[in-house]
Amino acid sequence: MSDKIVCFGEILLRLSPPNHLKIFKSKAFEAHYGGAEANVGASLALMGCDVNVVTALPQNELGASAESEMLSYGMRANIIRKGERIGIYYFEQGASERPGRVIYDRNSSSFSLLKKGMIDWKTIFKDAKWFHWSGITPALSQDLAAVCEEALIIASEMGLTISADLNYRPTLWNYGKKANEIMPNLIQYCDVLLGGIDDSENCLAIKTTEEESFETVYKKWHAQHPKLKTIVSTLRYNANASSNTIGAVLWSDSKLYQSGEYKISHIIDRIGAGDAFMAGLIYGLINWPEDPQKTVEYALAGSCLKHSIAGDINLASVNDITALMNGSTGGRVIR
Structure with missing residues (x-):
C-alpha cells in the first residue's frame, strides 16, 4: 500500500512477571516494547502499509533496542534523541476474577521532554495520507498537549485524514488539567474517532445518560465536532481477566453498523487489543471506504x-x- 500513515506517541518498555505472578513477589520480568500509537503502526506495517512512527528515545542501549524492535515490524521511524530514559510500565497479568494491573514509570522520559517546535511536522507529513494519535499523549503534560495540537493543525492544513483513539487513562491526567478541558480542542481536527460512550463526559465534556442509544450519543459528538466522519466503539460483555465477549459499533454517514461477536474463552494477553482494533479500522477505511460493515x-x-x-x-x-x-x-492446525 502506497498511502503513508504517520503515528505519533511514546514507545514504552513493558515489564511483566511471568506465569501470572504478582509484581510484589516476582523475581524476574519479561520485556516487551509497545505503546498505543506504535502498536497501531506496527500492526499496520505488518499488514503491508507504509508507516512512519514519530517519537522520542534516549541515546542509549534501551533507546537503540526500542528502535530496532519498531523497525523489525517494517515501520520507519522519526526519532528525536533526547533525555536519558525510556518510559516504562509494569503489567501484572490478571486471571479469572483477579484483574490485571498497570504501574507507570514514565515521568521524565525522553518523550515527556518534547515541546512545541521540536518536530518538523511539515517534512514528516510530506506525501502522507493519514495521521494517527491518541489521548494518552496529551494526558502526559501540557507541553505534549501543545505538541499534539501543533501536529493536528499542520496535518489538517495539509489535508491528511486524522484518526484518534480517546484512550482515556484517568491515572495519567495529573498535571492540573482534566481530559475534558484538553481533548475537545484536539478532537475538532479529527475525521475518525474510537472511544467508549461511557467516556463522553470525561473526555469530550458531552453529557449522556445510560438510556441514550449509540446513535443519539454519536450524533451529539458529531454536532460538537462536525469534521468527524466515522465514530466507533468497542464493546465487552461478560468480562473477567480470562474470558471476554467482544463486539463493536461503527457510525458513518448517520448510519449505524453493528459487528458480530466473538467469545474469547482463554485470553493470553489483552494489552493492545484496542490498538489492534484501531489498526484494523484504519486498514479497512483505506481499503474498503464504501463498506463500513466489512471494515468493522x-x-x-x-x-x-x-x-x-x-x-x-x-x-x-x-x-x-x-x-x-x-x-x-475452531483452533485447527493449519498444515
Missing part, C-alpha cells in the same frame, strides 16, 4: 486475534484476520 468486522477480528498473542503488538496478518472474519475458527 475486520477490525474486530484483528482485535480478537490479539487476545491470543503475547506482548503489546498484534502479529496477525491480513490473511489471518480475513480468515477469522470469514468464519475460519
Whole structure:
C-alpha cells in the first residue's frame, strides 16, 4: 500500500512477571516494547502499509533496542534523541476474577521532554495520507498537549485524514488539567474517532445518560465536532481477566453498523487489543471506504486475534484476520 500513515506517541518498555505472578513477589520480568500509537503502526506495517512512527528515545542501549524492535515490524521511524530514559510500565497479568494491573514509570522520559517546535511536522507529513494519535499523549503534560495540537493543525492544513483513539487513562491526567478541558480542542481536527460512550463526559465534556442509544450519543459528538466522519466503539460483555465477549459499533454517514461477536474463552494477553482494533479500522477505511460493515468486522477480528498473542503488538496478518472474519475458527492446525 502506497498511502503513508504517520503515528505519533511514546514507545514504552513493558515489564511483566511471568506465569501470572504478582509484581510484589516476582523475581524476574519479561520485556516487551509497545505503546498505543506504535502498536497501531506496527500492526499496520505488518499488514503491508507504509508507516512512519514519530517519537522520542534516549541515546542509549534501551533507546537503540526500542528502535530496532519498531523497525523489525517494517515501520520507519522519526526519532528525536533526547533525555536519558525510556518510559516504562509494569503489567501484572490478571486471571479469572483477579484483574490485571498497570504501574507507570514514565515521568521524565525522553518523550515527556518534547515541546512545541521540536518536530518538523511539515517534512514528516510530506506525501502522507493519514495521521494517527491518541489521548494518552496529551494526558502526559501540557507541553505534549501543545505538541499534539501543533501536529493536528499542520496535518489538517495539509489535508491528511486524522484518526484518534480517546484512550482515556484517568491515572495519567495529573498535571492540573482534566481530559475534558484538553481533548475537545484536539478532537475538532479529527475525521475518525474510537472511544467508549461511557467516556463522553470525561473526555469530550458531552453529557449522556445510560438510556441514550449509540446513535443519539454519536450524533451529539458529531454536532460538537462536525469534521468527524466515522465514530466507533468497542464493546465487552461478560468480562473477567480470562474470558471476554467482544463486539463493536461503527457510525458513518448517520448510519449505524453493528459487528458480530466473538467469545474469547482463554485470553493470553489483552494489552493492545484496542490498538489492534484501531489498526484494523484504519486498514479497512483505506481499503474498503464504501463498506463500513466489512471494515468493522475486520477490525474486530484483528482485535480478537490479539487476545491470543503475547506482548503489546498484534502479529496477525491480513490473511489471518480475513480468515477469522470469514468464519475460519475452531483452533485447527493449519498444515
